Amino acid sequence: MISFRVNKQAVQFNDAPDTPLLWVLRDHFQLTGTKFGCGIGQCGACTVHVNGKARRSCVMPVSSAEGKSIVTIEGLTPPDEQLHPVQQAWLDEDVPQCGYCQAGQIMATVEFLQRHPKPSDEDINKNLTNLCRCGTYVRIRKAIHRAARLSAQAK
Amino acid sequence: MSKNQHTTAEPEVDRSRRKLLIAGATISGSFLLGVPIISPAGPQSSNTGSSRLGFFINILENGDVIIGNNQPEIGQGLRTTLPMLVAEELDVEWLKVRIESMPLGLLKTMDGYTWKYGGQGVGGSTGLTDNWTFMREIGATARLMLMQAAAQLWNVPLQQCSTAPGQVICASAGKQASYGELVKLASALPTPEAPTLKAMADYRIVGKPQHNKEVIDIITGKSQYGIDTRTPDMRYAVISRSPVINGSVASFDDTVTRTVKGVLDVFSIEGPAVGAPYVILAHGVAVVATSTWAALKGREALKVEWKGSPNHKDSSEKFWQQNHKMMSGQGQIVHDQGDFPATLKTAARVIRHHYEIPFVSHAPLEPQNCYAWVQKNKAHVIAPTQMPSGASRAAAAVTGLEREHIKVEMSRVGGGFGRRLSNDYVAEACIISQKTGWPIKLQWTREDDIKNDFYRPGGTHELVAGLDKNDLPVAWSQRLASASKHYRRAGVKTEDLWQAELYPDDFPQAMVENYRLEYFHNDIGMPRGSWRAPAHTANAFVIQSFLDEIAHETGQDPLALRLNLLGRVEQQAYSGHGGPVMTPGRLSRLLKFVAKRIDYAAAREKGRGVGIAAHFTFGGYAAHAIEVSVTPAGELSIERIVAAIDCGFAVNPNAVEAQLQGSTIDGISTALGLEITLRDGQVMQNNFNDYPLLKISRVPARFEAHVMNYDDTPTGVGEIGIPSAAPALTNAIFNATGIRIRRLPVKDQLRKKMTA
Ligand code: FES
Numbered sequence: 001m002i003s004f005r006v007n008k009q010a011v012q013f014n015d016a017p018d019t020p021l022l023w024v025l026r027d028h029f030q031l032t033g034t035k036f037g038c039g040i041g042q043c044g045a046c047t048v049h050v051n052g053k054a055r056r057s058c059v060m061p062v063s064s065a066e067g068k069s070i071v072t073i074e075g076l077t078p079p080d081e082q083l084h085p086v087q088q089a090w091l092d093e094d095v096p097q098c099g100y101c102q103a104g105q106i107m108a109t110v111e112f113l114q115r116h117p118k119p120s121d122e123d124i125n126k127n128l129t130n131l132c133r134c135g136t137y138v139r140i141r142k143a144i145h146r147a148a149r150l151s152a153q154a155k
Numbered sequence: 156m157s158k159n160q161h162t163t164a165e166p167e168v169d170r171s172r173r174k175l176l177i178a179g180a181t182i183s184g185s186f187l188l189g190v191p192i193i194s195p196a197g198p199q200s201s202n203t204g205s206s207r208l209g210f211f212i213n214i215l216e217n218g219d220v221i222i223g224n225n226q227p228e229i230g231q232g233l234r235t236t237l238p239m240l241v242a243e244e245l246d247v248e249w250l251k252v253r254i255e256s257m258p259l260g261l262l263k264t265m266d267g268y269t270w271k272y273g274g275q276g277v278g279g280s281t282g283l284t285d286n287w288t289f290m291r292e293i294g295a296t297a298r299l300m301l302m303q304a305a306a307q308l309w310n311v312p313l314q315q316c317s318t319a320p321g322q323v324i325c326a327s328a329g330k331q332a333s334y335g336e337l338v339k340l341a342s343a344l345p346t347p348e349a350p351t352l353k354a355m356a357d358y359r360i361v362g363k364p365q366h367n368k369e370v371i372d373i374i375t376g377k378s379q380y381g382i383d384t385r386t387p388d389m390r391y392a393v394i395s396r397s398p399v400i401n402g403s404v405a406s407f408d409d410t411v412t413r414t415v416k417g418v419l420d421v422f423s424i425e426g427p428a429v430g431a432p433y434v435i436l437a438h439g440v441a442v443v444a445t446s447t448w449a450a451l452k453g454r455e456a457l458k459v460e461w462k463g464s465p466n467h468k469d470s471s472e473k474f475w476q477q478n479h480k481m482m483s484g485q486g487q488i489v490h491d492q493g494d495f496p497a498t499l500k501t502a503a504r505v506i507r508h509h510y511e512i513p514f515v516s517h518a519p520l521e522p523q524n525c526y527a528w529v530q531k532n533k534a535h536v537i538a539p540t541q542m543p544s545g546a547s548r549a550a551a552a553v554t555g556l557e558r559e560h561i562k563v564e565m566s567r568v569g570g571g572f573g574r575r576l577s578n579d580y581v582a583e584a585c586i587i588s589q590k591t592g593w594p595i596k597l598q599w600t601r602e603d604d605i606k607n608d609f610y611r612p613g614g615t616h617e618l619v620a621g622l623d624k625n626d627l628p629v630a631w632s633q634r635l636a637s638a639s640k641h642y643r644r645a646g647v648k649t650e651d652l653w654q655a656e657l658y659p660d661d662f663p664q665a666m667v668e669n670y671r672l673e674y675f676h677n678d679i680g681m682p683r684g685s686w687r688a689p690a691h692t693a694n695a696f697v698i699q700s701f702l703d704e705i706a707h708e709t710g711q712d713p714l715a716l717r718l719n720l721l722g723r724v725e726q727q728a729y730s731g732h733g734g735p736v737m738t739p740g741r742l743s744r745l746l747k748f749v750a751k752r753i754d755y756a757a758a759r760e761k762g763r764g765v766g767i768a769a770h771f772t773f774g775g776y777a778a779h780a781i782e783v784s785v786t787p788a789g790e791l792s793i794e795r796i797v798a799a800i801d802c803g804f805a806v807n808p809n810a811v812e813a814q815l816q817g818s819t820i821d822g823i824s825t826a827l828g829l830e831i832t833l834r835d836g837q838v839m840q841n842n843f844n845d846y847p848l849l850k851i852s853r854v855p856a857r858f859e860a861h862v863m864n865y866d867d868t869p870t871g872v873g874e875i876g877i878p879s880a881a882p883a884l885t886n887a888i889f890n891a892t893g894i895r896i897r898r899l900p901v902k903d904q905l906r907k908k909m910t911a
């Protein structure tokens with residue numbers, strides 16, 4: 001039995017401990033906002049926060065989540081609360097095309113901005129490696145800068 | 156050449172006949188002038204009418220308007236753009252509009268199946284152009300019915316009624332009523348003839364940049380993609396497919412697989428016969444389980460003996476060699492104007508170069524998947540597909556059910572790029588569900604996807620130009636040896652295979668009097684299909700590269716040479732998809748524009764260079780100017796990109812800009828790093844580690860995407876911006892380094908050449 005928290009709720013998982021966290025979230029907890037793109041840690045579509053750090057959940061066996069706190073895209077903004085500044089920036093810039101990578105992009109960006117509250121383009125280039133097959137990078141870059149401004153204003 | 160050849164991997168209801176089909180259905184009373192109307196006597200509508208006006212419009216009492224979208228959404232933004240057209244003519248506040256997804260609608264008639272909600276399917280950048288008039292008529296007709304209802308209610312002449320957003324007004328009688336108050340009355344009226352549509356100058360919604368309505372669901376994780384489908388009692392399935400092209404299952408040992416907790420069933424699935432049209436792609440063994448992970452672990456434990464395949468010796472190496480060998484002889488002359496051979500002989504100068512275009516995979520970020528539940532007399536399919544009618548056909552083909560008993564729903568789609576014109580994964584899911592009796596979600600992994608694709612065909616091109624004494628081309632030929640994407644397509648004759656690979660009216664055919672196209676077909680066993688802007692990607696690359704080579708070798712300016720050629724013809728016939736005419740001046744306009752924006756003529760420091768290219772694709776025009784820098788060690792940086800598109804009239808400039816940005820990056824990503832290779836009949840690539848899509852770090856912050864209107868008629872958008880991106884990049888590389896990239900992808904060619 002593996003016990004951890006997902007979006008602030010205590011949960012338990014009682015199946016194969018080698019199941020990647022991704023599939024536990026998707027198949028067992030029906031949190032399908034976290035996406036499967038490659039399964040080998042290459043694309044970032046499955047990015048979630050584990051104790052506040054962005055992690056690629058497809059290469060993280062659920063056993064390693066024991067006692068940890070997971071946040072998925074569904075839990076980024078509690079219901080009825082304002083959008084997270086990163087989500088707001090994504091909305092303002094109309095970032096998504098197919099949208100499939102975007103939950104992962106947002107989760108990666110949220111943590112990135114905590115480390116780089118005023119990122120340069122170079123910071124973005126060095127730290128953000130999530131793939132977007134639709135090529136929304138131009139708007140992702142704009143949205144990251146906008147999110148940084150929104151976060152600064154909110155403080 | 157019919158549009159079909161560009162857009163669908165399997166025969167599709169002919170899109171050009173759509174109008175006719177709808178008009179035909181009018182006779183039966185189901186449609187009138189493209190506005191399908193639910194019969195007032197239908198079950199939901201009592202004598203007091205309903206809140207629905209036809210299939211597409213639902214007006215709620217609070218004034219909210221729900222507009223149906225009948226097309227697949229693969230990231231091109233149609234779910235916003237098409238409802239904009241309806242909302243414009245209906246005259247409602249765009250902010251009050253919500254979008255509802257419609258399933259596939261097929262009607263069985265005495266002549267076979269016809270569309271219930273208009274043609275459905277996206278390919279060939281026709282999603283908007285096919286629906287441009289249809290959607291506006293739907294909105295305009297509904298608006299007229301609301302006015303008729305008001306006129307009746309107030310007992311005033313219709314001519315005295317008009318609308319303001321969301322309401323009908325009769326100024327002379329001092330009356331007004333909201334659409335919500337009128338809709339029940341209106342829904343009971345007979346459908347009138349579609350009224351005259353608005354003039355462009357009166358648009359309030361259309362032509363203005365509008366936010367995509369679905370972003371909020373995407374960024375909160377609520378959007379439902381195919382992969383997110385879940386129903387009670389659903390089981391999960393994966394398939395182990397033959398690693399060798401055209402291989403089949405000799406035997407399998409599932410002893411260990413069946414001990415994996417959660418595994419429910421294991422059985423083989425028969426693929427198509429060698430050379431036969433594809434319904435599914437490959438032979439394989441299915442593993443069904445209680446979760447995705449259990450199915451994957453079960454598959455890993457499976458031992459399959461594969462039977463030999465006639466293609467077990469196929470390889471990329473052999474492919475290029477065969478092309479080379481074939482091209483030393485004479486191919487099929489598929490287009491011959493003027494006297495190419497004689498002109499070449501007397502030409503003042505002859506320039507000749509070879510180019511190689513690799514096979515590439517679509518790799519949409521959402522791997523293929525499909526939900527299917529096949530029961531005795533009916534089936535239900537939920538699929539991420541570009542061609543829902545193809546999904547219905549595939550399901551019918553493998554289950555034996557009548558299409559009217561197969562319900563097809565379209566999920567949001569995590570990328571299309573042409574891959575999901577084929578519905579092989581739908582057929583697979585149906586086979587597994589029928590065999591087990593369970594509702595099934597079939598899941599492909601990324602490896603499954605990279606290794607089992609309908610690849611963009613690779614090919615070797617030889618371009619030959621004969622120049623006159625002013626160094627201008629007077630004879631031109633393109634010789635191509637490639638693996639036609641029409642291979643294994645039902646009913647395609649060998650002598651027509653070229654049609655998928657060479658488009659005879661492409662630039663500069665109309666500008667060079669003596670012009671010849673020659674084709675050689677390579678029979679490699681790789682499955683192939685339509686990849687975003689199909690053959691335009693290859694042809695634009697080689698033609699736009701070759702023009703640069705001519706310019707450099709004769710000391711001309713590449714931009715001036717292009718403008719000279721484009722300026723020779725005011726308008727030309729274009730018989731392929733995107734015709735009937737092509738206006739070269741529209742390409743010139745874009746070229747001049749992007750060249751100016753990027754300071755094309757400015758002197759640049761050593762190691763920096765700029766390149767340009769332009770291409771006409773499926774009715775739309777695009778040009779790129781790209782600036783790069785290359786270090787002495789061969790490290791390439793893209794410094795700046797200027798892209799411009801002329802899609803006639805941009806219905807949603809915001810969405811057009813997004814497509815131009817995305818297709819430009821797609822073109823560059825593919826040109827820089829992507830290639831599928833074959834050895835011993837097996838695809839060598841696996842996943843994004845060895846099929847490396849571009850990351851944000853290589854996309855410059857200095858990136859301009861310009862949307863330039865031309866007239867009042869929209870063309871397609873999704874594919875227009877891709878073909879000229881790659882040659883602009885490699886032309887820039889040449890300008891910076893003197894190294895000509897004649898083989899894609901670029902990969903480490905620069906490093907190798909510069910450090911050699
Ligand atoms: S699915 Fe986890 S990184 Fe791609």
Ligand code: FES
Pocket residue numbers: 096097098099100101102131132133134135136230520569570
């Ligand atoms: S928006 Fe489609 S993959 Fe990023």
